[in-house]
Amino acid sequence: MTAFTTTELSSREHEVANLVTEGMTNRQIARRLVISERTAQNHVQHILTKLGFSTRSQIAAWMSTRPSTPADG
Numbered sequence: 001m002t003a004f005t006t007t008e009l010s011s012r013e014h015e016v017a018n019l020v021t022e023g024m025t026n027r028q029i030a031r032r033l034v035i036s037e038r039t040a041q042n043h044v045q046h047i048l049t050k051l052g053f054s055t056r057s058q059i060a061a062w063m064s065t066r067p068s069t070p071a072d073g
Contacts, residue, residue, distance in 0.1 A: 009047060016043040021060040 009017060019029045030040040047059055 013047050020056050021063040
C-alpha cells in the first residue's frame with residue numbers, strides 16, 4: 001500500500017471513502033450525501049487517483065488500516 005494518510009483526502013473524500021468501505025455503490029453514496037451520481041463517481045475516482053489505487057476494494061482495505069476519528073461515527 002501507499003504511505004498516504006487520511007489527512008491527504010478532503011473531508012468529503014474521506015466521507016465517501018467510508019461509504020465505499022461500507023460497500024455502497026456510487027448511486028447509494030449519491031443518495032446518502034444528496035449529490036449526483038456523477039459527483040459521487042468523481043469523488044471515488046479522485047480517491048483512487050490520490051491513493052494510487054485501481055479498485056474500490058483497495059480503498060476499503062486501506063481505510064480498514066486507518067485509525068478511526070470522531071468524525072467517522
